[in-house]
Amino acid sequence: xxxxxxxxxxxxxxxxxxxxxxxxxxxxxxxxxxxxxxxxxxxxxxxxxxxxxxxxxxxxxxxxxxxxxxxxxxxxxxxxxxxxxxxxxxxxxxxxxxxxxxxxxxxxxxxxxxxxxxxxxxxxxxxxxxxxxxxxxxxxxxxxxxxxxxxxxxxxxxxxxxxxxxxxxxxxxxxxxxxxxxxxxxxxxxxxxxxxxxxxxxxxxxxxxxxxxxxxxxxxxxxxxxxxxxxxxxxxxxxxxxxxxxxxxxxxxxxxxxxxxxxxxxxxxxxxxxxxxxxxxxxxxxxxxxxxx
Amino acid sequence: xxxxxxxxxxxxxxxxxxxxxxxxxxxxxxxxxxxxxxxxxxxxxxxxxxxxxxxxxxxxxxxxxxxxxxxxxxxxxxxxxxxxxxxxxxxxxxxxxxxxxxxxxxxxxxxxxxxxxxxxxxxxxxxxxxxxxxxxxxxxxxxxxxxxxxxxxxxxxxxxxxxxxxxxxxxxxxxxxxxxxxxxxxxxxxxxxxxxxxxxxxxxxxxxxxxxxxxxxxxxxxxxxxxxxxxxxxxxxxxxxxxxxxxxxxxxxxxxxxxxxxxxxxxxxxxxxxxxxxxxxxxxxxxxxxxxxxxxxxxxxxxxxxxxxxxxxxxxxxxxxxxxxxxxxxxxxxxxxxxxxxxxxxxxxxxxxxxxxxxxxxxxxxxxxxxxxxxxxxxxxxxxxxxxxxxxxxxxxxxxxxxxxxxxxxxxxxxxxxxxxxxxxxxxxxxxxxxxxxxxxxxxxxxxxxxxxxxxxxxxxxxxxxxxxxxxxxxxxxxxxxxxxxxxxxxxxxxxxxxxxxxxxxxxxxxxxxxxxxxxxxxxxxxxxxxxxxxxxxxxxxxxxxxxxxx
Numbered sequence: 125x126x127x128x129x130x131x132x133x134x135x136x137x138x139x140x141x142x143x144x145x146x147x148x149x150x151x152x153x154x155x156x157x158x159x160x161x162x163x164x165x166x167x168x169x170x171x172x173x174x175x176x177x178x179x180x181x182x183x184x185x186x187x188x189x190x191x192x193x194x195x196x197x198x199x200x201x202x203x204x205x206x207x208x209x210x211x212x213x214x215x216x217x218x219x220x221x222x223x224x225x226x227x228x229x230x231x232x233x234x235x236x237x238x239x240x241x242x243x244x245x246x247x248x249x250x251x252x253x254x255x256x257x258x259x260x261x262x263x264x265x266x267x268x269x270x271x272x273x274x275x276x277x278x279x280x281x282x283x284x285x286x287x288x289x290x291x292x293x294x295x296x297x298x299x300x301x302x303x304x305x306x307x308x309x310x311x312x313x314x315x316x317x318x319x320x321x322x323x324x325x326x327x328x329x330x331x332x333x334x335x336x337x338x339x340x341x342x343x344x345x346x347x348x349x350x351x352x353x354x355x356x357x358x359x360x361x362x363x364x365x366x367x368x369x370x371x372x373x374x375x376x377x378x379x380x381x382x383x384x385x386x387x388x389x390x391x392x393x394x395x396x397x398x399x400x401x402x403x404x405x406x407x408x409x410x411x412x413x414x415x416x417x
Numbered sequence: 418x419x420x421x422x423x424x425x426x427x428x429x430x431x432x433x434x435x436x437x438x439x440x441x442x443x444x445x446x447x448x449x450x451x452x453x454x455x456x457x458x459x460x461x462x463x464x465x466x467x468x469x470x471x472x473x474x475x476x477x478x479x480x481x482x483x484x485x486x487x488x489x490x491x492x493x494x495x496x497x498x499x500x501x502x503x504x505x506x507x508x509x510x511x512x513x514x515x516x517x518x519x520x521x522x523x524x525x526x527x528x529x530x531x532x533x534x535x536x537x538x539x540x541x542x543x544x545x546x547x548x549x550x551x552x553x554x555x556x557x558x559x560x561x562x563x564x565x566x567x568x569x570x571x572x573x574x575x576x577x578x579x580x581x582x583x584x585x586x587x588x589x590x591x592x593x594x595x596x597x598x599x600x601x602x603x604x605x606x607x608x609x610x611x612x613x614x615x616x617x618x619x620x621x622x623x624x625x626x627x628x629x630x631x632x633x634x635x636x637x638x639x640x641x642x643x644x645x646x647x648x649x650x651x652x653x654x655x656x657x658x659x660x661x662x663x664x665x666x667x668x669x670x671x672x673x674x675x676x677x678x679x680x681x682x683x684x685x686x687x688x689x690x691x692x693x694x695x696x697x698x699x700x701x702x703x704x705x706x707x708x709x710x711x712x713x714x715x716x717x718x719x720x721x722x723x724x725x726x727x728x729x730x731x732x733x734x735x736x737x738x739x740x741x742x743x744x745x746x747x748x749x750x751x752x753x754x755x756x757x758x759x760x761x762x763x764x765x766x767x768x769x770x771x772x773x774x775x776x777x778x779x780x781x782x783x784x785x786x787x788x789x790x791x792x793x794x795x796x797x798x799x800x801x802x803x804x805x806x807x808x809x810x811x812x813x814x815x816x817x818x819x820x821x822x823x824x825x826x827x828x829x830x831x832x833x834x835x836x837x838x839x840x841x842x843x844x845x846x847x848x849x850x851x852x853x854x855x856x857x858x859x860x861x862x863x864x865x866x867x868x869x870x871x872x873x874x875x876x877x878x879x880x881x882x883x884x885x886x887x888x889x890x891x892x893x894x895x896x897x898x899x900x901x902x903x904x905x906x907x908x909x910x911x912x913x914x915x916x917x918x919x920x921x922x923x924x925x926x927x928x929x930x931x932x933x934x935x936x937x938x939x940x941x942x943x944x945x946x947x948x949x950x951x952x953x954x955x956x957x958x959x960x961x962x963x964x965x966x967x968x
Contacts, residue, residue: 130481136583137486140466141493141555144590148554149547152595153612153634156602160612160636165603169612171630171660173620180620183630185609185659188622198624205738209654216537216617216629218654220735220763222885224772224863225723226966243725243734243766266728273728322861330724343731344738350657350745350762356738395418395426397665398741407623 174408182404187355189213190407197257200372200416201407202357202365202384205344206250209352220350221246228266228275228330230295234317244273244330245295250346251339258364263335264346268303272296274333276307277326284327294321294328304331340364356400359388375414383409424715424743427669428708434673435680439700442677443684449592450565450585450685462587473578476917479566480910482582483559487526487906490552494522497548498540507541508616520894525552527905528560528788530642530649530758530880531897533889537631537652542614549649550638554598557645557678558589560790563909564682565689567794570916571818572689574924579916593678594644601640601674608670609663612636635660643674646788648758648880656748656761657737665739668761672748675757679703679786682793690818694935699796701940706785706947710778711750717771718746722967726768735763746771753778756788758880765859765867765883769967772883773959776870779877780955781947782837788878794912796943801830801915803939803946804932813932819924829915836907837876838954840900844872845958853892858885866962871897876904 160169167173172184182188189212190201197203210217223243231240241249248264252271255262268274272295279290291307294315302312315321322328342360362384370377387406390399418426455463455470463470474482497504498513498521513521517533524531525548536545562585569579606612615632622628635651639661642649656662662671680700687696718732719742726732736745745762752759753775764775778785784795801817805827808815815822822830848854848868857864870883875897882888888897925931933939 130485133478133482133485134489136466136468137482137489140486140583140586141489141551143462143465144555145493145547145551148590148595149551152598153546153550153637156599156606156612156637157614157634159603160606165606168609169606169636170615171611171613171618171632172609172663173618173630180618182620182622182628183659185663186628186630187659188624188628189626190622190624191626192624201623213628215631217535218537218652218658219535220654220657220766220884222763222765222858222883223725223734224765224859224885224966225725225732225734225768226861226863227859228724244728247725247728247734264728264730266724273724275724332727339730343729343733347729347734347736349737350735350760351652351654351659351737353654353659354737354739355659358738391418391423392664392666392669395423395430396669397739397744398420398423400738404623411623 174404176408181408184402184405185355186215186353187213188404190403199257199368201410202362202369202403204403205354205357206346206348207352207354208348213353215353218351218353220352221348228273229322229328230272232297232315232317242273242295244275247346248272251341254341254345258368260340260364261336262341264339264341265332265335266330267333267335268296270296270300274303274331276312276329276331277321278307278329279326283325292321292326303333355402355404357403359384359399359401362388362401362406369410373410373414373416379414380410383413420741420743421719424747427744428711428747431669431672431676435676438677439681439684443681444688446593446678446681447685447688449588451689459587459591462591463583466583466587468581468583470581470584472581474581475577476566476579476913476920479579479582480913483563483909484906486582486586487559490526490555491522494525494548494552495519497544498522501541501544504541504543506543506614510539510541513539516891516894517889520898523898523901524880525549525647525649526556527878527901528556528645528647528756528791529875529878529901529905530647531875531882531901532649532880533894535653536650542633545638545651546634550641553638553641553645553647553649554590554594555586557594557641557647557789558586560788561589561678561682562586562790563912564790564793565685567797567912567916568686568689570919571820573920574922576920577917579913579920594641597644598637598641601644601670602636604670605639605667606636608667610636610639610667611660631660640674642759643671643757644678646675646679646755646757648752650759656759657763662761665744668740668744668748671759672751675751675755675759676786678789679755679792682790686793692935695818698935698940699793699800702796702943703784703786703792705940705944706781707754710754710774710785711747714750714771714774715743715746717768717774718742721768722770723768732768732771735766737762749775750778752881753879754781754785756783756791756877756879758874760881763884764881765885769963772866773963773967775881776866776873776963777951777959779873779879780951782834782951783877783879784947791878798830798833798912798915799947800934800943801826802834803943804934806946807932807942814928814930816925816931817934819927820919820922821925825918826915829911829918833908833911834950837904840876840904841869841872842958844876844896844900845869847896848872851892853890856887856890856893858887862962862965866966869958869962872900875900878905
């Protein structure tokens, strides 16, 4: 067998790549774009846009924030999940929070805008806010009543062992009240901004507290999704919002509940995924059927 | 139905679908790589490429062809990114920075699809479809081609030839990948995956806010991203993004596409060596490891241990409502078991032990079932090591598929196995030694896991991430690019050398001293060897990261 010389091999490689680029990189995607113009497929290929009076207001597949210019929830609308995409539901910056399961200690600075909240404190703050907005119990395990992570740094005489010398509630600063007054007989201090109690040798100890095992605020209401663009909430999260939305729209809660049911999809084929409520479609239906005063 | 039950049925339905597909699709793969009749399109392509499809190559020439094609691909992809602002459909994006363009070029050519960038704000449509998506096809075909060359090594005897790379490449693309991709893309479009050339649609939301909905030729890229076990998302959120994976059933379809080729390739092995049961034995090893891992990953996620999941009441951070915890965890396990690296939920926010499973799946060496082609050749190398170990333990003659495993063979197999652990552990240590670990988002053991995960993902050509870590620095892009390159092509060279060495041998007739390699005993031994090798290699690193966090 005659071995091809190595420049010849690279020439063949280049020619192969160019052929594939023309076929797979140009003809293939353009043929699919053309297929996407077929009736029935075109609306989906274009992003499943939803329109009001002929004006696009969003996509059935992409979630939105239902907040005012200051970021506060607009109470006549069902609220979406928290989002880590840009400032919230920004499709030009789809993203998750990527914070881990033991992200429990906040980094507190003297200027609150410089502080970064741990995932636990974010969860606690969201739970408290949703509880206040929807008139349900916002308490959760491992959360303080003022809505941060209930986490202590416990200092012991010999590092990991020995008697307790000092206890700090690491996510609470003045003027808060420590979520427990004392821990195994030692009074609990508030955290000072700028201090790193873990580096100083404190053992990080989340405290469960006496919150109910099944919090009234559902899990999806306090967590950010993977895409930051989740168009859905769980039926449970929709259920706790019904009373507020009905009140804001002077409507019968039963009518609102019926609209929620109409916009709830079950598991595909009975076993794929989870029951979910499409928030934008539900809110559009509310505006059509129960316009706010 | 509870989440757990639905999750079990979900996995079971995938298993059934793969079992049904195994024979017909495996046979189609077999005919595609062994057939000698050429379609008019194929003849045209061979003429344009300038190769003689009837000529066979020695392993060395085959390897040099793979390397030449990959080198040209890296250069082309690099140039396309650096000059995207001068080309069409750039959406006004700047040229990609040099270290980023290098990383991405290597990433897509090596079938890794590690992404340091956010697709929606970095890559124009032309780079995505004419650069990245093309590599999604051809890098997958390269993996399958190398696996087929290794099978030829076992199947042939007294020859120096292992096939013709160009013929394998072209036929795999045209007969296997492209038809399934077209069909799959249309199915995904029915589910709502977008396919257009729009730069985006600006809308005013219900409460008066502005939202810019992205466009793009997504469906065509999404399907090959899964089918070719590539994993590079069109958008930053990958398969969690509703435009890439809009519904629970598209999620099922994407998982099926990921698993289809890796689980059907053993059929090709069985047919080419003339013993179907050898193919079944290999599938059995893959399935045992995969099902065990999926069960553990999903179990850990549903159990939801850890302070934050306990406070939330479920491990739902980084997961979409439409996929729920179990289908997200299944995707997480499958994507890491197959070297795909697409994600529909974010592994960084998994429970400590659930996240460890995704890391451990990659550390298995991507063999259960692994990436397209790469999984099969990885598993065959482990089978070679297993017969060697068995030979030492019980005095059987080390043979596999009728070929003697001698010094030369075991040397190549050992070198193959050593490449990725060396890259992972040296890379991780170097990151800490040089202070580049500070870009991790999380602190403590979880921060270490982020660094370890990055090197494991790059070196095993997976491409998923504990995505909290910031890797768009020159150091990270260069280091991970090197890991991807060496982690792909060193093993390929060793595999092809092994193929050449096996092809030259005369077949050994089975004797009383031959260990049967199609029985449950052998399946169990390969599983054992795989798990033990991985545990011995990585346990210290895992103990400092996810185990410290989760226990």
